[in-house]
Amino acid sequence: MxxxxxxxxxxxxxxxxxxxxxxxxxxxxxxxxxxxxxxxxxxxxxxxxxxxxxxxxxxxxxxxxxxxxxxxxxxxxxxxxxxxxxxxxxxxERSEHAQNAPELLAAVLEKRTGAGVKKLETLLGAAEAGTVYRLLIARSDADREDREQAETVGAVAAEIFREERECPVCVCCVDGEYYAAVLCRFGPDVADNGAAALQYALEIADTVNAEAMIPVHVGVSSGFAALKELPAAFAQALSALTTGAEFELERNCFEYDKLGLERLVCEIPQDTGIEYVRETFGSRLGSERASEELLRTVKVFLDCNMNASEAAKAMYIHRNTMTYRLEKFQKLTGLDCASFGDGLRVRIALLILQRLGSRSD
Known part of the structure; x- marks a missing residue:
């Protein structure tokens, strides 16, 4: 120690x-x-x-x-x-905990033992009422099947959580791919455990990138109250990780709770998605370059919570230009992005286009 x-x-x-x-x-x-x-x-x-x-x-x-x-x-x-x-x-005893907890966590995530959850509960000790767990999993973008890279990521995470004895860190292999995993435990005094878990994820990604020069994505599960939910939490964190990577989102850490529409779009068959886009936008957007500009404008507008002034600032254009483009889009498609129903329909169509584009790259 x-x-x-x-x-x-x-x-x-x-x-x-x-x-x-x-x-x-x-x-x-x-x-x-x-x-x-x-x-x-x-x-x-x-x-x-x-x-x-x-x-x-x-x-x-x-x-x-x-x-x-x-x-x-x-x-x-x-x-x-x-x-x-x-x-x-x-x-x-605590030194033994530091050695055994990561191995037990890996065994549970790899589904190597049915008794692992009970042993892990015993090792971590009883949690006070209101305690919430979240699972973080990190994966190298360079080579998912490289155990050495996963161990490097795990070593960085272990250093970050070195003083947190109730937050074991392990490296596990699931379906032939290696992940570094962190079981975060938050007491009832933590007001926003989701934000706290995301901050840990960002720290892991930034530190690994800076010290080991390994680009990684990190997925964060929903909060859960019992360790028996670990397998489901792993599935959630993996879903967040793969969904965020598939949509090529600008950030490198993804919360399962915040990817509702993206996860829904991933379940849509490709043919159905193409038909949905065709029905939504039709064929009246004009040239490819002009349509890309309009769609980008609409996306930024929706990302800014339908606030035209904020969207104009984000695109470095005048507010009147933003208003003109939105009106032009509405005239061509019959969709008013400022209304909830049309805005949601357009956002789903844009996500489908984004996913189709990432798949064709």
Missing amino acids: RLEGLIAELNSIADFSGLQAGLVDAEGCVLYAPGAPAYPEIGAKLPAAGFVTLPLGPQDGRMISLFARGTEDAAGNAAVLQALKLVTGRLS
């Missing part, structure tokens, strides 16, 4: 046990002290008297011992030593 992780665990243990423990190396140099009265400063030599020590063994590449403030009598020091032994046991 790394030194930062040990310190975090000691602070966590101190919160419920009240034991103020520090860390010292083999030369007696204090690596961490809790800041309580009569404790030495970090970097100082641990006094030979007044403290009880207990070897912790090799940690982060060096021999480390625990220490705590002693008492004036042997019985008191024995009690402190016993408390330190309990701390080492707790640290050992």
